[in-house]
Amino acid sequence: MRNTLYEVMLKLAYALLLSSVVTGAARAHEVVPTIADLTVAEGVADISLRINLEAQLSGIDLDVVEDTNDAENAGDYDSLRALSPDEIAARVPELLAAWNAAPLLRVDGEPVNLETVSVTVPEDVNAELPRISEWVLRGQVPTDARGVVVAWPAGSGAMVLRQQGVEEPYTGYLEGGTQSPEIELAGGGQETAWQAFLTYIPVGFDHILPKGLDHILFVLGLFFLSTHLKPLIWQVSAFTAAHTVTLALGALGLVTVPGSIVEPLIAASIVYVAVENIFSSGLSRWRPFVIFGFGLLHGLGFASVLGEFGLPDDQFIPALIGFNVGVEIGQLTVIAIMALCVWQALRVARGEGGQQAAKSLYVGLAVVALALCFVPMPSVATALEAPVPLFLVPLALVFTGCFLSVQFRQTAEPYRRFVAIPASVGIALVGAYWFIERVFL
Known part of the structure; x- marks a missing residue:
């Protein structure tokens, strides 16, 4: 009973800290080109x-x-x-x-x-x-x-x-x-088609990192479902295929859905994938189809951004493709960063790495991440277009969870218990907050 209570308190603490950091930036977008x-x-x-x-x-x-x-x-x-x-x-x-x-x-x-x-x-x-x-x-x-x-x-x-x-x-x-x-x-x-393509790759990337906090959390929700590569590939493929379709249709004006509908549903999609992570450690047969449906919604969100640019018809398709490539690079970057963060904890869980070295690594990373929150970094904040602690505090929490995963590696599914589930709880709470804010506030 004591261990169960401890785990619940740990998950809630992670979730509350994560949500307190992230929700500060979760407001309706107002700055348009x-x-x-x-x-x-x-x-x-x-x-x-x-x-x-x-x-x-x-x-x-x-x-x-x-x-x-x-x-x-x-x-x-x-x-x-x-x-x-x-x-x-x-x-x-x-x-x-x-x-x-x-x-x-x-x-x-x-x-x-x-x-x-x-x-x-x-x-x-x-x-x-x-x-x-x-x-x-x-x-x-x-x-x-x-x-x-x-x-x-x-x-x-x-x-x-x-x-x-x-x-x-x-x-x-x-x-x-x-x-x-x-x-x-x-x-x-x-511009040639090639120039337009290259111009809009960084625009798409920027819409994910650092501006797309809702899309970042959704992708992380996909990542934390399982430690195996195959479920991640299935999910990312379904998501990519879906948002590519609606990005094109929405940006061309063939499909129009008000942001007042799309934005709350995007928040709801974040809640869904995170909550399912808590109760399931593998890819269900219906999850790729659900992810595809949510990808359609996210594509409409991307389309609203590209549609604001008012591109001429003969540059629209290469710019659209470039923007989509930038979005994909941004999503893969998010996954790669998180994979690097948890890699050593996963190795220890599989019996492939040293426990003491991994614990020292994660203690050091957590301390450095928290210490950097107090270092003035105006140029970094400008590049991120957000307060630096917004990214560092969640990373410190992930490192702490990885440390606990290594420390209690003898327990059943230590990575899932101390990293994947607490992170998913935090993601679900943030998504729920965004949904309430976008519908009622």
């Missing part, structure tokens, strides 16, 4: 923007947050979001002044002063959703100009830049603080 359509003709440059003006005006560093609620000055965004459309439109000149000072647009190396032609801020948008405005800018350029460069300011998040009105137009994906190559005004700067 700005879509910019650039037209230069007869001495006039027009830039039509689909943009979240409140996010840009708030001063939030949109390069390092995925959700405005995660920013230290989130209250500034909320205050702006509560303003009327006319009040937001009145704030546009201050943003434009900063962009012109940068400058945002250069033609043949010379800055172009932009002026506002029109600002349309929509009304009656749910306060929990980003309000996407239409902002048209115009500047005078020499009639014999040859090329233009767009420099997207640091802290502005991502931008999809699309050239209009020419054959073979340029389309590019710019991060904040970067600039486009010189875009030939006569056209011909369109």
Whole structure:
């Protein structure tokens, strides 16, 4: 009885610690790319923007947050979001002044002063959703100009830049603080299919690591079912096949399901796989089919991201494939990292490794992971776009579980008892929290 109570308390402690760390970042996504359509003709440059003006005006560093609620000055965004459309439109000149000072647009190396032609801020948008405005800018350029460069300011998040009105137009994906190559005004700067493919691989990877915490937990739920490779291959294959289908259909606009439905169901899928891990140590005959169904949901979630980029038709397929490849690389990276973390514990459980060396290894790894939580690492946090402890604390808990698995290796299924089940309990609790938040909060 004492051992059973100990195990229950251990699992709950792991779960509560994991959920307390992870749920801090589980909020509705609000930071979306700005879509910019650039037209230069007869001495006039027009830039039509689909943009979240409140996010840009708030001063939030949109390069390092995925959700405005995660920013230290989130209250500034909320205050702006509560303003009327006319009040937001009145704030546009201050943003434009900063962009012109940068400058945002250069033609043949010379800055172009932009002026506002029109600002349309929509009304009656749910306060929990980003309000996407239409902002048209115009500047005078020499009639014999040859090329233009767009420099997207640091802290502005991502931008999809699309050239209009020419054959073979340029389309590019710019991060904040970067600039486009010189875009030939006569056209011909369109990326090849291969370039578009390569461009969107890192975009897909980034959507898993570090931004896709829900997808990370789902993949880890697949990993913790069994220590054997075959069940993992079956699950990952079913998941990959399914989300590839709906990623394509959703991004092409052939299938549309509101995020208010997809996001809670994704959270529910996390709960399902984690709970099944607790009660089953092997691949049931129906699990690959269930995983396939959940993969369809996750594909719709990926599609909503790619659909925001507004790619032209002739670049869409290679970009779609590149994005999907990036997602797969991200998922395999998650699995590889966790496999390395638990590898020595599994070797000891199979009688292939030394107990003392493994215990020393996991004690050292757990201590290092926890110690690093207190070391300021702003550059790492910026790269991860999340607090560093968000990743290190769960790793420290996994290392601790591996230590216990080695310490009590004589018990039945030590890895499952001290690592797989506690981790699955934690994943299930986080998924349950997300489901409640996305439906009721």
